[in-house]
Amino acid sequence: MHIDTIHLIPAAPGVQHRLQVLRFGPAGAARSATIQAALHADEVPAMLVAQQLRHQLAVLEDAGQLLGQIQLVPYANPLGLGQLLLGQHQGRFDLRDGGNFNRHHVDLAEAVARQVGPALGTDAATNQRLVRQALQQAADALHTHNAVQDLKHRLLQLAIGSEVVLDLHCDSEAAMHLYTLTPHAAPGSELGALLGARAVLLATESGDGPFDEACSRPWLVLADRFADRPIPLACFSATVELRGERDTGHGLAQRDAWAIIEFLRRRGLVAGTPAPLPAPRCAPTPLASSEPVTAPCAGVLVFHVEPGQEVAAGELVADIVDVDSGAHTPVRARSAGVLYARCGTRWAWPGKRLAKIAGTTLQRTGTLLSP
Structure with a gap:
């Protein structure tokens, strides 16, 4: 495991926030996945699952079982972690202006379309490589003006090059459920079955720019825009709602982490024979x-x-x-x-x-x- 620390723009003199990024598997691997926890900082079950992932991924790395690089951000919102108001944790909205931490992430599709359009050809693999490179370049070139924007841009820069992006959240009181793009109904159903989801919710655009769609939706937009040149939907992303705010049992977190790793194994990022897929508890809607x-x-x-x-x-x-x-x-x-x-x-x-x-x-x- 390699640990990187990313320091965000200071919100005020004397105040410093940082992101911790844990990287497992071969450095510089061609394939990668990114998993982040609690972009809504008061959704704490996600951070507990991240700690279980940390342990299980370390074991797999020691055994040489990781075929791609897995990036884990165990707490994706240090700004929100510190927001306490009258004894209550307020991690969903920025107390500075009321903005939702999981809304209005940057849409890179237009910038990438201008860059890669003239270079796209008839080979899908080449187009995929060109688009992925352009997405990373566009993300790395983003300008930042405040700490929240810096946080959003840094998270996007980490995840935009990955073929699997899982944004771990929870709801107030809830059954396991997840959100993903409509064209990703099949892998979404697979992930939902592994997690025991009671709802898999599909949209081509849910509105207001959530983080998961900032990572995957540019591929859909570009594929539609350049329909005569093959562009695979090369990033599967999902917002995973890990039940409710109070569901912080160690047993639950261990099972959820296992399910996520099994999903990565089915994507070819973890070695070994995948476990049998459980019967799904819902159909996508x-x-x-x-x-x-x-x-x-x-x-x-x-x-x-x-x-x-x-x-x-x-x-x-x-x-x-x-x-x-x-x-x-x-x-x-x-x-x-x-x-x-x-x-x-x-x-x-x-x-x-x-x-x-x-x-x-x-x-x-x-x-x-x-x-």
Whole structure:
């Protein structure tokens, strides 16, 4: 294992933040994967899984089993790790301006299209090499003006050259689920089966530039733009939601790390015969058909459905108790599917997102992710 330390632009005099990057496997390998944990810094199960990966990858490296280089960023947001407000950890949004740490990552597709367009030919392998080189060059050339932008650019520079990028998160209270591009439904299903996911959510563009799409979506955009010249979708990326914020058991983390390594083995980055693929616990569904269940009023929130449970259209998901009158307002599912996540607090207000259901009938447009 080789450890690199990346120092970010100081946010203020006397304040220094750094990223730690752990590299396993042969240096300079032609193939690579990048795994990062807790870009939303208060999503701590991801950091526990990263520590299990650290141990398991070290064992594999010592045994000579790593065929590519695996980069592990065990905490992807040192800025958010230090954000404590009135005794509560606030790692999802930048307290400086309210920006979401996992939104508005740079889209490199246009810059790369201008650079490689004249050089693309009829050989897919050559085109893949040209695009990967241009993506790395474009990422390395990004200008930085503040600490948060520096963090985002540094993470992109680390991951943009990899063929597998896994961004490890969690939700408030949730079953295992993940997000990936629609053309990556097959490897997404494979990863979901290994992890025991209850939802695999697909979109060609989810909106607002999350990190995983900044790594993989340029390949899709370029393949569409230069349809007469073959460009493989040479980066599989996914946002993996490791259940809920409180799911920090060592046994869970160990199993999740094993599943991720098995996925890398199936991609040819780890030696050995892959374990049999478990039966999937869900079929992939469109992110556009995911139903955000919202509160119609304020009051005490009482759930009737657990994360991972299937619901029918019209089924009671929760009720909200009015603290003036004691009246109960029912909240029902509009579509059938799996309730894969719900909020962690029990006070509702009008418009508050209470839960998410992976369905197939809705057709949302615009920005598809939670704020």
